[in-house]
Amino acid sequence: MTRTVVAEAYGGPEVLALQDIELPELVEGQVLVDVRAAGTNPFDAKVYSGEMGDDPARLPMPIGLEVAGVVAAVTPGATGYTGPLTVGDEVIVTNINGGYADQVIANAADVGRKPENLSFEQAAGLVLAGATAWHLLTNTRVGTGDTVLIHGASGGVGLMAVQLAVAHGATVIATASPARHDQLRKYGAEPVAYGDGLADRVRAIGSVDAALDLVGTDEALDTSVELVADRSRIATIAGFARAGELGIAVLTGAEGGQAIRDAARPELVELAAQGRVEVTVDRVFPLVEAAEAHRYLQTGHARGKVVLVP
Numbered sequence: 503m504t505r506t507v508v509a510e511a512y513g514g515p516e517v518l519a520l521q522d523i524e525l526p527e528l529v530e531g532q533v534l535v536d537v538r539a540a541g542t543n544p545f546d547a548k549v550y551s552g553e554m555g556d557d558p559a560r561l562p563m564p565i566g567l568e569v570a571g572v573v574a575a576v577t578p579g580a581t582g583y584t585g586p587l588t589v590g591d592e593v594i595v596t597n598i599n600g601g602y603a604d605q606v607i608a609n610a611a612d613v614g615r616k617p618e619n620l621s622f623e624q625a626a627g628l629v630l631a632g633a634t635a636w637h638l639l640t641n642t643r644v645g646t647g648d649t650v651l652i653h654g655a656s657g658g659v660g661l662m663a664v665q666l667a668v669a670h671g672a673t674v675i676a677t678a679s680p681a682r683h684d685q686l687r688k689y690g691a692e693p694v695a696y697g698d699g700l701a702d703r704v705r706a707i708g709s710v711d712a713a714l715d716l717v718g719t720d721e722a723l724d725t726s727v728e729l730v731a732d733r734s735r736i737a738t739i740a741g742f743a744r745a746g747e748l749g750i751a752v753l754t755g756a757e758g759g760q761a762i763r764d765a766a767r768p769e770l771v772e773l774a775a776q777g778r779v780e781v782t783v784d785r786v787f788p789l790v791e792a793a794e795a796h797r798y799l800q801t802g803h804a805r806g807k808v809v810l811v812p
């Protein structure tokens with residue numbers, strides 16, 4: 503039996519409730535993990551809101567895509583993306599449903615060793631945001647000598663995109679509210695406030711080779727197409743409605759995206775272990791306060807990852 507946060511209906515954060523759930527027996531290739539921290543993501547809210555479909559047959563629906571914890575049981579030969587797994591290993595788990603829980607069952611292939619220098623709370627926020635950022639940079643071919651404009655650079659995905667772009671040798675111009683500029687400077691980016699006159703402020707800093715939209719506003723999309731000559735070097739993870747009209751890429755886990763994101767996991771873990779990417783944890787809530795955590799996340803201005811602990 504494990505306590506798991508489920509959506510009991512489709513709606514706002516108030517639909518989230520803690521229930522006792524019977525976990526099935528492990529089958530070959532699976533591991534059981536005691537959760538120490540569960541990462542929250544804006545996508546979780548899109549799932550329970552009904553935006554991604556509202557089939558009543560899926561209720562009650564377990565929530566949570568990534569956790570960090572300790573391996574409690576393994577099946578023979580279980581091997582994760584960083585190597586063989588044994589009981590007691592401190593790990594990061596992704597590609598699950600129901601991570602807001604005391605325990606989760608995962609496919610071993612989705613489990614990797616947690617770098618020792620990361621807390622469980624940090625580790626729970628590394629991979630989904632980091633792999634999404636990796637996908638954005640790969641798709642837009644950002645590398646040494648490029649200048650990349652990142653919209654929404656102070657969010658969970660944005661902070662990872664900034665650090666990864668800098669690690670890949672790019673110059674980064676990063677939009678965020680002024681209170682977040684010092685952190686972006688610390689990571690090597692040139693921060694700029696979003697809002698009226700954004701394109702002119704960016705032009706004053708320099709020309710731009712590629713742009714990543716992590717917020718989906720008209721301002722972010724229009725500024726990107728105004729400043730980047732080659733539209734194959736603009737990608738969005740949030741501006742789904744206008745991407746087709748603008749001729750820019752929309753990136754999700756579909757159409758091979760998940761394979762790119764999964765392949766990034768060992769690299770992310772290694773970069774984190776080397777201290778070349780950090781995870782900023784803003785707030786930690788107990789599992790029973792999942793709804794409160796989501797109300798905070800939905801302000802759209804969290805100052806890093808929002809994490810739940812059992």
Ligand SMILES: NC(=O)c1ccc[n+]([C@@H]2O[C@H](COP(=O)([O-])OP(=O)(O)OC[C@H]3O[C@@H](n4cnc5c(N)ncnc54)[C@H](OP(=O)(O)O)[C@@H]3O)[C@@H](O)[C@H]2O)c1
Pocket residue numbers: 543544545630631634653654655656657658659660677678679680682696716717719722738739740753754755799802803804806
């Ligand atoms: N397609 C995919 O595969 C995928 C994967 C992951 C995430 N996403 C989506 O990507 C978005 C970002 O995710 P996240 O986890 O990074 O969210 P998050 O941590 O909640 O960050 C939101 C950020 O947006 C910034 N922001 C708010 N209004 C803005 C504006 N008008 N212009 C520029 N920035 C603004 C905020 O910055 P300030 O606080 O500085 O104002 C905040 O740092 C979400 O919509 C999420 O659903 C999509």
